[in-house]
Amino acid sequence: MLPPGGGLLWLGLVLGSVCASVGSAAPGNSATDALNVLLIIVDDLRPSLGCYGDKLIRSPNMDQLASHSLLFQNAFAQQAVCAPSRVSLLTGRRPDTTRLYDFNSYWRAHSGNFSTIPQYFKENGYVTMSVGKVFHPGISSNHSDDSPYSWSVPPYHPSSEKYENTKTCRGPDGELHANLLCPVDVADVPEGTLPDKQSTEQAIRLLGKMKTSASPFFLAVGYHKPHIPFRYPKEFQKLYPLENITLAPDPQVPAGLPPVAYNPWMDIRRREDVQALNLSVPYGPIPADFQRKIRQSYFACVSYLDTQVGHLLSALDDLQLASSTIVALTSDHGWALGEHGEWAKYSNFDVTTRVPLVFYVPGRTAPLPAAGDKLFPYLDPFDSISESVEPGVKGKFTLTSVSQSSQAGPLQVASVPWLSWSLSSKKLQFEKTLPETSAGQDGHRCHGGRPVGSLPASRGPRGTALSLPHARGTCRAARPSSLPHPLVSRGAVPRRPEPSEAFSAQFQYQESPNSTLAEGVIGTVPERAK
DSSP states (O other): OOOTTHHHHHHHHHHHHHHHHHHTSOTTOOGGGSOEEEEEEESSOOSOSGGGTOSSOOOHHHHHHHHTSEEOSSEEOSSSSHHHHHHHHHHTOOHHHHTOSSSSOOHHHHTOOOOOHHHHHHHTTOEEEEEESSSOSSGGGTTTTTTTTSOSSOOBOOGGGGGTTSSOEEOTTSSEEOOSEEEEOGGGSGGGSOHHHHHHHHHHHHHHHHTTOSSOEEEEEEEOTTSSSEEEEGGGGGGSOGGGOOOOSSOSOOTTOOGGGOOOOHHHHTSHHHHTTOOOTTTOOOOHHHHHHHHHHHHHHHHHHHHHHHHHHHHHHHTTOGGGEEEEEEESOOOOSSGGGOOSSSSOSHHHHEEOEEEEOBTTTBOOOOTTOOSSOOOOTTOTTOOOOOSOEEEEEEEEEEOSSTTSOOEEEETOOSEEEETTTTEEEEOSSOOOOEEOTTSOEEETTEEOOOOOSSOOOTTOEEEEOOOOOOOTTOOOOOSOOTTBOOOSOOOOOOTTEEEEEEEEEEOOTTOOOEEEEOOEEEGGGO
16 A cells, blocks of 8 residues: 555656656657657546446546556545645655645745656657646746746636636526536536536647647646536536435544644635525534535536546547557545535545546556557446446456357356356446345346356456356346447447357456446357357
8 A cells, every 4th residue: 555645656656757768768769659648637536436436426437547547546645735736746746845735835936946747748858738727826836837847838727717716606596606506507607618628628629739749748637626616517416316415424523633633614615505504613514405415516526527538538539549648647635525524625534635546558557459449438427328437457358169059168258257148138247246146037047137157256366267157048137238338349239149159359357346337248250250
């Protein structure tokens, strides 16, 4: 386990090693052989994502990225405040070195002329670009996002971000307010757009320009949501009905907590809808129904953010850059949603300091995509068919010897301990642990309404083959799906095989402590082609 904050310092080490490898390359190598870098940094995003085991959150695009990536389970920000965390991340130095604990100093002037990650890439031949909130704006980045040191071109900030804290939230009274909870009709807001949408559009434009560039690029994209106010397209609220929203499991302020360790969440108290609650200071509490609404809006913001990440990564695919671009995704810190009586960052509880951290490295964390294949197809969080995608790719495996013939051998799967196969719906399924099973209509055991073979009781040694008897029947509750799982290559259109045919597919298996069911469609291949 990495020490607190160590995960984010690894970001600098990993990205820096890429640039170092370029500098140490053989003289005959061109700059175009270097890998590009796409850094996605999110504001106030705790690891409330499907890939981190959260069963409620719909984050299919970030989960898909994680499924092709190295995922850190214990990455922590150096400090749960935007400016100190971002400067620490981007310089690789702790706040006690940068001497920045708030928003009111510029490290180059007050502590040392420390280089940044993008500056290092820039000095080694990369075109470096910033979109959205990467450095914290203002004094802490010299009112310039550390230009011109860090960036080859002037940083981009969306024009609509100036409305974030203005009265753009329509309340029950029909009037506009500066609220904490702010689901909006995007067509009705100033400029008819939102900052993160504009950032995605600009980032995609820059990717298009860099596709034909002779120089490698480092593109940092900073997303504002789920930072307060929770201002997001109102349709995302439908993903989280209030009746499905639970309160924090540990909502009480810890007994004996020193006052210095508690933050009275003044940020949200300034919002008009919170002011109307007339809460006591410092501890509240917030009424339970409003707590649920806060949590609902935070989760809705995460799903809105996920769509923007999905569009960005899909564009990376469309531009054929996924095989030559490292993708790193992280957050500056988390945010408390009622845990320990907190509704803010600004504390040292793990819900405010722990962050997601994933690295996709082409050919290392996932096989290079074949020509025409997409690693990051856009996934719609409103699609009820889509399933969570698990993190931590372990390798590439092949299914062989699956046939309808009674003489056929068992299904051979290398290093995959939990697998089931449904002949009628042509679906491959795998998960880490299995609930109780029941008998199917043809005597085969059923799991989740689908037939399975005899699953092993424990994981076999890595690299060994595990065999499952072929299940030819179907369970009454079998649910067909026309959507191939992102991890399964799209093959021929599934159909019922002839006895002389075999199924074949390549897929990537991954595992996490909170694994959820994943499934995919497998095509058929004539036996002579085996």
